[in-house]
Amino acid sequence: MPHVEIAVRQGRPPEKIRSMISAVTKAVAESLESPMESIRVIVTEVPATHWATGDVTIAEKLSANATSVSAQQHRE
Numbered sequence: 001m002p003h004v005e006i007a008v009r010q011g012r013p014p015e016k017i018r019s020m021i022s023a024v025t026k027a028v029a030e031s032l033e034s035p036m037e038s039i040r041v042i043v044t045e046v047p048a049t050h051w052a053t054g055d056v057t058i059a060e061k062l063s064a065n066a067t068s069v070s071a072q073q074h075r076e
Helices: 014-032 058-075
Strands: 003-009 040-046
Touching: 003 014, 014 040
Parallel strands: 003 040
Antiparallel strands: none
């Protein structure tokens, strides 16, 4: 019984998550020759404030990018 866990940033539309679950299930079924009904897919949505790379959270990075774009627009 294959078990797949996927962590994604919170905020995607439910239909996108559902589409991903279908695609992952099909890929695992084909590659491992497993029956689809035996495949478990768990999706965890992580808030942007709880996901970091290099000690910078996604929320901080998005905020910095928004500030940078705003400052650039004011200069133009």
